[in-house]
Amino acid sequence: MLKLDAVTVRFGGLTALSDVSFEIPQGEILGLVGPNGAGKTTLFNSISGLVKARGQITFDGKNVIRLPLHRRARVGIGRTFQIPQPMHHLSVRENLAVAQVFGAGRYDPKRIDEILTVMELSHKADADAASALALQELKRLEIAKALATEPKLLLLDEVLAGLESNAKRTFMLKLRELHRLFGLTIVIVEHDIETISELCTRAVVLNFGQLIADGTPAEVFANPAVMESYTGTAHA
Amino acid sequence: MTELVLQALFSGVLIGGVYALVALGLALAFGAMRIINLAHGELVLLAAYMAYLVESRTGLDPYFAIPLALIVVGVASWILFLLVDRIKDHRELNSLILTFAIGIILTNAILLLFASDVRTTSSAFLQDAVSFGDVYAMRGELIAFVLALVLMGVLWWWLKSSWYGRAVRAVSSNRGAAQLMGINPTRIETVSFLVAGALASFAGIALYTMSVVQPATGHALTVKAFIITVLAGVGSIPGVFLGAVLLGLTEALTVTFASSALQELAGMVLFLLVLFFMPNGLFGARARRG
């Protein structure tokens, strides 16, 4: 469903992504791992259109690399930000409604209620999105907004960070539920090896902008090069 | 004495409605595109002269100029948008220079076409005095004020309840996030400019019916809109309305008790006082958003 072919991103002299190629089949939950600054968020940015990339990004059989942001959202690429980006001065429900109308091209309040329920935001539906929500609620809103655009592919950037282990477990179940309920393909950035191993069927590893491993979580985390890149940053 | 005060207060409130329309147009374009349109007052002026044109050529009431003003100002807004949209680098700063220049061009075009004379409506109907006890208003002032209130209501409803209005708020609040929700920001910016142009059209005609206009009025209106925006922040329609009424009152009291020559200066003094004593605007930090 998504195919990256020699995707390269440079910021001035810094090569944030260098010839990254891999493919994600429909329905997969893929873990994207790597140390801080490895280029994970940059990869999401290039897929969703926030940064200009070279190479090819094929989504559903079409090269989307020249499509502007909003068109990529409309063809079914949804994402969340590491730091939540609510649209303030809009209520939680309006955030979702706008996302649905402009992203999915239809208005279906029932579906919005469903998303609110799944993401446990119903009680804050009419609150102002930016000022009335706690950080974890903002993170759930981030996912809810992406879901409202009715994506086929969902890119999740460190949505589990900052949760203690019980909450993390609950949230993983939630992600599984979303995956099944909405028929999604998911790529998730996450530092915690256990989480990746439990949630994902496959993991790819970035280091200094290069793809250094691709396989099942067990294979990837048994790879010495991966563990070496990891030890500097991710003892957690 | 009290009658003079009451009369000044009343006139100040009435002109405040039109000032609010001018300021809301400026705020709308600013919210969506993050640029300050220094030619906004000239768009209002353009509409006022369309009213003059229709009235002087056909003898019709100035409000019959609404369709013409909407078309002319709409086209002007759209061209303005296209020009601003072409600026790729340092848009905030370069757009100031660009729109300032466009304002000068419009002022001079109007000067060329309509001469520098002061113009106002000659409609007896609009200039008729209506009395409320001890205070008077021209019928034109009352109509303009009611029109302003209605338009503010429509704008409020549009921003709150229509999909485009919500998208305008979304783009104003978080452009990147809005784009990822499938919103085409260029489309929304165009819509904002056109709505701002429509507000300017009504404001210009209303101004012509209740006050006097001349080519220099455009620039003065931009300054007023700017003062109101700083007073009120760009967050809320009622806030802008209150800021506009306050400016109207200040001007009217100055004209009544000092001199009409000091009218523009009074607004600037108010502006400086508020900046100095209430740097977050009249309504505190909360209202200054967007």
Ligand SMILES: Nc1ncnc2c1ncn2[C@@H]1O[C@H](COP(=O)(O)OP(=O)(O)OP(=O)(O)O)[C@@H](O)[C@H]1O
């Ligand atoms: N807009 C930008 N301009 C310049 N450099 C950037 C930009 N965005 C990212 N970078 C740089 O690109 C590199 C990759 O950053 P990126 O945010 O993709 O890493 P990451 O893997 O998501 O890290 P983290 O785990 O900290 O989120 C870093 O060196 C970063 O400083």
Ligand SMILES: [Mg+2]
């Ligand atoms: Mg990151």
